[in-house]
Structures are given as C-alpha cells and as structure tokens.
Amino acid sequence: MVVSVVSLVGVKFYQNAGETEEDPGIPYYTTATPELTSAAATLLHKHNCQECHSLWATRDFTIAVPAPALDGEGSFRDRDWLAQYFNAAVPQDILPTRLKPQYRHPSYAHLSDEDRTTLTDYMFSLKVEDWYREQTEKRRFEKLTGKKWAANE
Ligand code: HEC
Numbered sequence: 001m002v003v004s005v006v007s008l009v010g011v012k013f014y015q016n017a018g019e020t021e022e023d024p025g026i027p028y029y030t031t032a033t034p035e036l037t038s039a040a041a042t043l044l045h046k047h048n049c050q051e052c053h054s055l056w057a058t059r060d061f062t063i064a065v066p067a068p069a070l071d072g073e074g075s076f077r078d079r080d081w082l083a084q085y086f087n088a089a090v091p092q093d094i095l096p097t098r099l100k101p102q103y104r105h106p107s108y109a110h111l112s113d114e115d116r117t118t119l120t121d122y123m124f125s126l127k128v129e130d131w132y133r134e135q136t137e138k139r140r141f142e143k144l145t146g147k148k149w150a151a152n153e
Pocket of ligand 1: 043044047048049050051052053065066067068070073076077091092095096097098099102103104105106108119123144
C-alpha cells in the first residue's frame with residue numbers, strides 16, 4: 001500500500017464535500033525549527049530513508065519495502081527510544097522485524113553523534129493530531145506486524 005496518507009485524506013474529504021462536515025486539514029505536523037528540518041532533510045536524503053519509508057507523502061515508489069510511514073513518529077515514541085534505536089548495532093533487538101534482512105531498518109550506529117542527534121530530534125518532532133492518532137497507530141501496527149488491527153473494533 002504505497003498510496004500516500006495525504007492523498008487518502010484528500011479523497012475522504014472530497015467524498016464528504018456535499019456534507020456540512022468541516023475539513024480538519026492535514027493531521028501531520030512537525031515542531032522542528034527550520035534549521036533542524038533542513039539538517040534532517042540532508043540526512044534523510046543521504047541515507048535514502050525514503051526508499052523504504054514514506055514521509056510527507058514522499059517516498060520511492062519503485063521500491064516496495066513495507067516499512068511504517070514516519071509521519072507522526074514522535075507521537076508514538078519518546079526521544080530516548082529514538083536515540084537508542086539510531087544508536088543500536090542491531091535495531092531489531094529493540095523493534096522486532098518480520099522482514100527479510102535486506103528490507104530491515106539498517107543500523108545507524110556508525111554515524112556521528114551529531115547526525116544521530118539530528119535524526120532523533122527530527123523524528124521526535126513529527127507529530128500527529130489527536131483526531132488522526134488511532135488511524136495512524138492502526139497503519140503502523142499493520143505495517144510492522146503484517147496483521148490486522150483488531151483493537152477497539
Ligand atoms: C532498507 C529499508 C529502510 C531504510 C533505508 C530505512 N528504514 Fe527505517 N525502518 C525500516 C523498517 C522495515 C522498519 C520496521 C522495523 C524493521 O523491520 O526492521 C523501520 C523502522 C524505523 C523506525 C521505527 C518506527 C517505529 O515503529 O517507531 C524509525 C524511526 C525509522 N525506521 C527511521 C528511519 C530513518 C530516519 C531512516 C534513514 C536514516 C531509515 N529509517 C531508513 C526500513 C528502513
């Protein structure tokens with residue numbers, strides 16, 4: 001499923017256009033400063049994060065790795081968790097995988113402290129509005145486990 005969340009939201013509101021419901025807008029935002037956003041963009045590009053992950057409706061659509069989208073990441077993990085994840089020699093010790101080795105999240109333990117801090121801070125800055133939190137959680141769960149989300153249904 002590589003259709004972007006933003007376009008799905010767009011379709012939903014288009015379908016509701018005849019009703020009185022107000023368009024609540026795009027649910028994802030960042031608390032990052034422009035400097036952090038720019039430093040992170042350079043790293044995300046350099047390390048091809050968007051070959052596997054979508055973020056801000058952008059990813060490489062020619063490679064279909066079922067990695068969770070990074071939108072809203074910082075609403076689900078705390079800063080320490082993210083720091084440990086980027087510091088781990090084997091990230092799968094922290095977050096188990098269901099994928100073949102070549103699709104798994106790579107270790108970034110070899111990066112400089114500064115670069116890992118930038119990735120950590122930027123991931124933590126990615127938030128989701130409360131009204132879209134459960135939808136996002138559901139997608140994340142299904143991507144990570146390959147199972148259907150049954151909670152609250
Ligand atoms: C080869 C594909 C691939 C690349 C490249 C990649 N990731 Fe991942 N990432 C994954 C997968 C798959 C997971 C889920 C865990 C797993 O299967 O290892 C994941 C998990 C994550 C998580 C944890 C999500 C959660 O559950 O909270 C974060 C954060 C993350 N990646 C950020 C990044 C960033 C930032 C980069 C670039 C510096 C990156 N990833 C590069 C595939 C990738």
